[in-house]
Amino acid sequence: MAGTALELDPDRLLPVEPWTRATARRLYDHVRQLPLISPHGHVDPAVLLDNHPFPDPTTLLLAPDHYVTRLLHADGVELSALGVGQGELSQTASRQAWRLLCERWHVYQGTPVRYWLEAELAGIFGVTVxxxxxxxxxxxxxxSAALADDAFRPRALYDRFGISVLATTDDPCSDLAAHAALTGDPAWQGRVIPTFRPDRYLEPGGEGWTDAVAALGKAADTDTGDYTGYVAALEQRRRHFVAHGAVSADHSHPDARTDPLSPAEAARIYRAALAGEAGSAQAVAFRRHMLLEMARMSCDDGLVMTLHPGVRRNHHRPTFQRYGADVGADIPLQVEFTDALQPLLERFGTHPGFHLVVFTVDETVWSRELAPMAAFYPSVYVGVPWWFLDAPDAIARFRSAVTEIAGFTRTSGFVDDTRAFCSIPARHDMSRRVDAGFLARLVADHRLSEDEAADIAVRLVSDQPRVVFKL
Structure with a gap:
C-alpha cells in the first residue's frame, strides 16, 4: 500500500515545552487506559443487541458521522454520494463514497475530525498510510477484511474500547425493548442505558406535535386530551425510563428560558395547541414553561437534567426535507443563561439531589455565566465542550475559563456525543490528553503538586461523570 505513512505520535496534543510535556506524559499515563464512561451519546442499542458484523467501512465510519460528512458537503460533495440517508449501500456505492473521503482528505487538515479519523484508522484497524x-x-x-473478523463485531469492540457505561438517546414513546433485551442477555456484560429526550413533545409549534402527543398518551396509557393528562403521561414515561436504567433526561431548544405559566394559562395554551389555534408566541411560552416542569420532574424522579440549547436545527430546509435531521446542517446561536435559568434555579437550584448539567456551543458564556452559576448553585454543573467546541483548543479554553471560577468538581466529565461508534475512544483520548496538558501547566506554575494533578486527572475521567450523572 503506497503513500505517506500514517503514524500516531505518542505526544500528540501534549504541551511543547519539554519539562511540561514530560509532566503531561506522566499524568496522561494515569488515565490512558481507564474505562470510558459515555453519559451522553447516540449509538443505536440494537447495534450491540444484534451484534451483526458492520457491513462496510462507509456505513461504519463515514455515513453516520455528520462531523465527517459536513465538511465534505461544504467541499461540494452531495450527501447522498456519502451514503447519507441511502439505507443499505451496495459495495460499489460504499467504495465510491470512501474514495470521496480519501480524495478530499485535505479538507480535514487542522480539525479534530482528522484527529478522530486517524485514531480510528491507525489505532483500531492498523492502517499505516x-x-x-x-x-x-x-x-x-x-x-473490510477486518470487519469480517469476529474481533471487530460491535460487542467485541465495546470490550476493546474499554467502555464502562454507554448512554443512548431515546424517544419518550420507545418501549426500550433493545435495552431490556441487552440487560437480560446472559452473554452481555456491558452497561447500556437509555436517556429520556422529550424535545418534540414540549414544542407545540413543531410539525406533528398533536400526533406526537397522541402517541405519548398511548404509550403511557393516559388520556392526553387535557393538560393534566399530558403532564401525567410525561411523568409516567419518565418512570418507565428510570425502570430501564435511565439516569438522565436531555433537552435541547433554541433558548434556555424557563419562564413559568400559571396552571390555568398552561392548560389554556395546551387546549389551543391541540385545536391548532395556538400562535407562535404561545407555543414558545408553553415550551419554556414545560422546561421548568421538566426540572420539577427531575427533582421528583431523580433523573439528571442535561440542557444544551442555542442551536438552529436544520438550517438548510432543502437538506432537511431530503435527508432528515442530524446530518450536519445545525448551526449555533448566541445564547443567554443568567436570566433564562433564574426561574428554574430559584425553585430548584438548591433542591437536594437535583443535578442540572448545562452545555453550550457559545463559549462566551463559560466564564461570564455558567462558571459563576456552578460556583454557587449545588445543582449546577458546567458541561464540557461538545459538538462544535469538541476540539483541543476549545477544551483548553474551557478549562482555563471555568476552572478559575468553579474549579474541577463543578464540571461534568467528558461526553462524546456521537453516533459514530468507533470514534468514541478517539474522542475520550483527545480530552484526556488536553486535560493532562492543562494540569501539567498548573504543576509547572506551582499551582498544583504533581500528585494533586494526577488525582484530578483520574477524577475527571472516572469519579466526576459518575457523581454528576448518578452512575
Whole structure:
C-alpha cells in the first residue's frame, strides 16, 4: 500500500515545552487506559443487541458521522454520494463514497475530525498510510477484511474500547425493548442505558406535535386530551425510563428560558395547541414553561437534567426535507443563561439531589455565566465542550475559563456525543490528553503538586461523570 505513512505520535496534543510535556506524559499515563464512561451519546442499542458484523467501512465510519460528512458537503460533495440517508449501500456505492473521503482528505487538515479519523484508522484497524486518491481502495479493502473478523463485531469492540457505561438517546414513546433485551442477555456484560429526550413533545409549534402527543398518551396509557393528562403521561414515561436504567433526561431548544405559566394559562395554551389555534408566541411560552416542569420532574424522579440549547436545527430546509435531521446542517446561536435559568434555579437550584448539567456551543458564556452559576448553585454543573467546541483548543479554553471560577468538581466529565461508534475512544483520548496538558501547566506554575494533578486527572475521567450523572 503506497503513500505517506500514517503514524500516531505518542505526544500528540501534549504541551511543547519539554519539562511540561514530560509532566503531561506522566499524568496522561494515569488515565490512558481507564474505562470510558459515555453519559451522553447516540449509538443505536440494537447495534450491540444484534451484534451483526458492520457491513462496510462507509456505513461504519463515514455515513453516520455528520462531523465527517459536513465538511465534505461544504467541499461540494452531495450527501447522498456519502451514503447519507441511502439505507443499505451496495459495495460499489460504499467504495465510491470512501474514495470521496480519501480524495478530499485535505479538507480535514487542522480539525479534530482528522484527529478522530486517524485514531480510528491507525489505532483500531492498523492502517499505516494516509488516505488519498491513491490509497483509498487499499484502505477500504483492509478495513473490510477486518470487519469480517469476529474481533471487530460491535460487542467485541465495546470490550476493546474499554467502555464502562454507554448512554443512548431515546424517544419518550420507545418501549426500550433493545435495552431490556441487552440487560437480560446472559452473554452481555456491558452497561447500556437509555436517556429520556422529550424535545418534540414540549414544542407545540413543531410539525406533528398533536400526533406526537397522541402517541405519548398511548404509550403511557393516559388520556392526553387535557393538560393534566399530558403532564401525567410525561411523568409516567419518565418512570418507565428510570425502570430501564435511565439516569438522565436531555433537552435541547433554541433558548434556555424557563419562564413559568400559571396552571390555568398552561392548560389554556395546551387546549389551543391541540385545536391548532395556538400562535407562535404561545407555543414558545408553553415550551419554556414545560422546561421548568421538566426540572420539577427531575427533582421528583431523580433523573439528571442535561440542557444544551442555542442551536438552529436544520438550517438548510432543502437538506432537511431530503435527508432528515442530524446530518450536519445545525448551526449555533448566541445564547443567554443568567436570566433564562433564574426561574428554574430559584425553585430548584438548591433542591437536594437535583443535578442540572448545562452545555453550550457559545463559549462566551463559560466564564461570564455558567462558571459563576456552578460556583454557587449545588445543582449546577458546567458541561464540557461538545459538538462544535469538541476540539483541543476549545477544551483548553474551557478549562482555563471555568476552572478559575468553579474549579474541577463543578464540571461534568467528558461526553462524546456521537453516533459514530468507533470514534468514541478517539474522542475520550483527545480530552484526556488536553486535560493532562492543562494540569501539567498548573504543576509547572506551582499551582498544583504533581500528585494533586494526577488525582484530578483520574477524577475527571472516572469519579466526576459518575457523581454528576448518578452512575
Amino acid at each position: 494516509t488516505p488519498s486518491a491513491d490509497t483509498a481502495d487499499a484502505i477500504y479493502d483492509q478495513i
